[in-house]
Every structure is written in C-alpha cells, then in structure tokens.
Amino acid sequence: MNWPLFSMIYSMAATVIIGIFMIAALLSGFNEIPHIQIAVAIGVLVSIPAGLFLTKKIGNITGNEEGYKV
Numbered sequence: 001m002n003w004p005l006f007s008m009i010y011s012m013a014a015t016v017i018i019g020i021f022m023i024a025a026l027l028s029g030f031n032e033i034p035h036i037q038i039a040v041a042i043g044v045l046v047s048i049p050a051g052l053f054l055t056k057k058i059g060n061i062t063g064n065e066e067g068y069k070v
Contacts, residue, residue, distance in 0.1 A: 018043030
C-alpha cells in the first residue's frame with residue numbers, strides 16, 4: 001500500500017468528515033462536549049475506510065500501487 005498517499009488522504013478525509021459530523025451534531029441540538037467528542041470519534045473511525053478506499057482508487061489510476069520505494 002502507498003502509505004504516504006494514505007496518510008495525506010486520511011488527514012484530508014478526517015478533517016472533512018469530522019467537520020461534517022460536528023456541524024450535523026450542532027445543528028441537530030447536540031451541542032454539549034460529550035456529543036461533540038462522540039462526533040469526532042465517529043468521524044475518525046469513518047475516515048479510515050474512506051482513506052483506504054480512495055488510496056486504492058488513486059493508486060490504480062496512477063499505476064503507483066506500491067508507494068514510495070527507497
């Protein structure tokens with residue numbers, strides 16, 4: 001797996017997905033700290049498969065599935 005690509009995609013996906021879940025929690029009335037922490041935890045967990053999926057798709061498109069080699 002292309003770990004540098006995964007780390008970059010994961011960091012972007014985590015930021016976006018956590019933001020979406022936090023906004024959804026705030027708009028639906030769950031505006032206390034434990035609710036926001038749960039939204040962040042769910043966002044982190046959902047970002048892992050999203051990052052893996054996107055990394056594999058981009059790796060297949062570019063033909064660089066193995067990643068960075070020294």
